Amino acid sequence: MAKTRWLDEQEMAAWTAFLEASHRVFRSVEQQLKEEAGLSHPQYEILVKLAAAGGAGLRMTELAESLITSKSGLTYQIGRLEERGLVVRGEVPGDIRGVTARLTDVGAAALRAAAPGHVARVREVLIDGLDRHQLTVLAEALGEVSDRLREHGA
Amino acid sequence: MAKTRWLDEQEMAAWTAFLEASHRVFRSVEQQLKEEAGLSHPQYEILVKLAAAGGAGLRMTELAESLITSKSGLTYQIGRLEERGLVVRGEVPGDIRGVTARLTDVGAAALRAAAPGHVARVREVLIDGLDRHQLTVLAEALGEVSDRLREHGA
């Protein structure tokens, strides 16, 4: 095993800033959604993905992967959302095992109601504090990081 | 209430990249630590903070804030680490309520053993894929975000 290449000052600054910003941003967003919309952030993300998927909905596994969560975690959350009538499960033609989830009208309305407050908070904690250049670099850098992990780090 | 300012394409790209990168990076780091060192990421972060604090250790509340976690969550994790002998609780001179946590020799050894693999993974998933400019911008941008939330977003 090669000798460890420790992080230099700048690398460490990037890592700790990433760590701290992630924790704080998620905590803040979570709190906003819970208070103003009665949704957890994972639940909100589910609604967003399903809204984007349209009337056909998405398969459970597909949705779990796009949310970067475990299958069992998704089963739990979809159960929760289905109880509240925001989501319904359906079947997949041609594969009896398959299950789809799609948004109900109530779910779509809940998302529309929650979105403005959520976006406002996201702006407040992350977006509006950065200039265009920072925004661009952030998107590109973290986009690359995500791409790499999506491919390689299965 | 003002009309919602939705995110434009670039802003949305930054937000989703931030979301996805955070999820994936933490998941990867978590996995590495669990497998190779038997520690969760929160536990590892506790050890790091205590190591930096030196022989006097840190008070529980202080530590909880610097880790951006709840007091009760910290009580739980310190309990866990104390059982394993990596950490000990001590008292605070002059304040009977106060409790400090500090690293034991075993804890320090565990941290030394865990660090190289952890750093390697952090490099692999985040640092080494970025160039110096990206690194600098990332550190500065997310540092500002953290600062703002630390002050304002109590």
Next chain:
DNA sequence: GGGGGGTGGTTCAAATTAAAACAACTACCC
């Protein structure tokens, strides 16, 4: 020197999470 009001840490209850075991089904290769 005796309250209030706030602090520090733990306990408790409830929600969430992930991993592993599981059951049913699909796909493919011969």
Next chain:
DNA sequence: GGGTAGTTGTTTTAATTTGAACCACCCCCC
């Protein structure tokens, strides 16, 4: 066709997380 490996989604179990309630205790001002 038949068997085997891989998928799908759920269930189960154990760990973790948080907020609220709580109890002692500190600080200060009268």
